[in-house]
Amino acid sequence: MEPHPIETSARIILLDIEGTTSSVRFVYDEMFPFVRRELAEFLDHNAGKEAVVAAAKQIALDGGKSSLKELVGSDDLSTEAAQQKLTTEVIRQMDADLKATGLKDLQGQVWEAGFRSGDLRAHVYDEVPGCMRQWKEAGKELRIYSSGSIQAQKLFFGHTVAGNLLPLLSGHYDTTIGSKREAGSYTKIVEDLGCRANEVIFLSDIVAELDAAKQAGLQTVLVLRPGNAQQENPQQHPSLQSFAELAIGKPSNS
Ligand SMILES: CSCCC(=O)C(=O)COP(=O)(O)O
Numbered sequence: 001m002e003p004h005p006i007e008t009s010a011r012i013i014l015l016d017i018e019g020t021t022s023s024v025r026f027v028y029d030e031m032f033p034f035v036r037r038e039l040a041e042f043l044d045h046n047a048g049k050e051a052v053v054a055a056a057k058q059i060a061l062d063g064g065k066s067s068l069k070e071l072v073g074s075d076d077l078s079t080e081a082a083q084q085k086l087t088t089e090v091i092r093q094m095d096a097d098l099k100a101t102g103l104k105d106l107q108g109q110v111w112e113a114g115f116r117s118g119d120l121r122a123h124v125y126d127e128v129p130g131c132m133r134q135w136k137e138a139g140k141e142l143r144i145y146s147s148g149s150i151q152a153q154k155l156f157f158g159h160t161v162a163g164n165l166l167p168l169l170s171g172h173y174d175t176t177i178g179s180k181r182e183a184g185s186y187t188k189i190v191e192d193l194g195c196r197a198n199e200v201i202f203l204s205d206i207v208a209e210l211d212a213a214k215q216a217g218l219q220t221v222l223v224l225r226p227g228n229a230q231q232e233n234p235q236q237h238p239s240l241q242s243f244a245e246l247a248i249g250k251p252s253n254s
Pocket residue numbers: 016017018019027031099104107145146147148149152153156180
């Protein structure tokens with residue numbers, strides 16, 4: 001039996017990445033292990049860069065320290081000892097699967113070499129590129145809201161298994177605008193977009209994120225992909241297994 005389409009007249013389609021456009025497995029089996037493997041060498045070559053020190057400072061704060069100095073014993077990362085202490089904290093935060101801004105910033109910087117060399121090619125589900133193109137041609141604006149940093153999002157969509165999808169995207173949001181589980185973050189996104197909340201439809205694999213978006217007045221859709229974590233109370237949101245089930249441009253009942 002054909003799945004029932006989800007009809008929406010939303011003008012802006014806001015997409016999550018992990019578990020929505022792309023498989024959780026790619027992130028956990030390829031992207032995160034890349035960081036664990038390459039971090040020490042990355043720090044060896046890049047520890048003096050302002051962007052790396054800025055991420056390290058945020059990692060220290062996100063980890064409950066008052067400063068970088070409290071975490072690594074100095075205000076910079078010039079010594080091997082400081083780099084090792086930072087590495088230990090990064091691994092601790094990754095083991096805890098923190099979606100913290102500093103960790104995501106540093107991960108994005110480490111992934112850059114992987115995406116540019118071709119070691120990493122971002123997974124997207126088969127129908128995703130075609131649907132994104134179709135939506136864009138129909139006049140919809142496509143944007144990303146992910147815990148992955150904006151830099152990482154651009155690398156990701158610029159280097160997918162289906163080629164460069166970045167030109168299809170009109171904008172990006174990450175946790176610098178706020179947590180994906182807080183309604184206020186979606187209100188800020190709507191303010192940035194300069195539209196009404198119900199002109200935006202948010203697609204995600206996580207009910208807590210959709211609850212927050214719905215509270216802010218956005219339309220929401222739960223994306224069910226193989227390997228996604230089981231969600232509690234999913235019935236609050238319409239759901240789909242493929243982007244092809246989203247029927248755009250039709251009257252919305254929201
Ligand atoms: C380019 S995003 C890499 C994956 C990642 O780090 C992440 O946290 C994705 O989380 P999402 O909010 O997209 O579910």
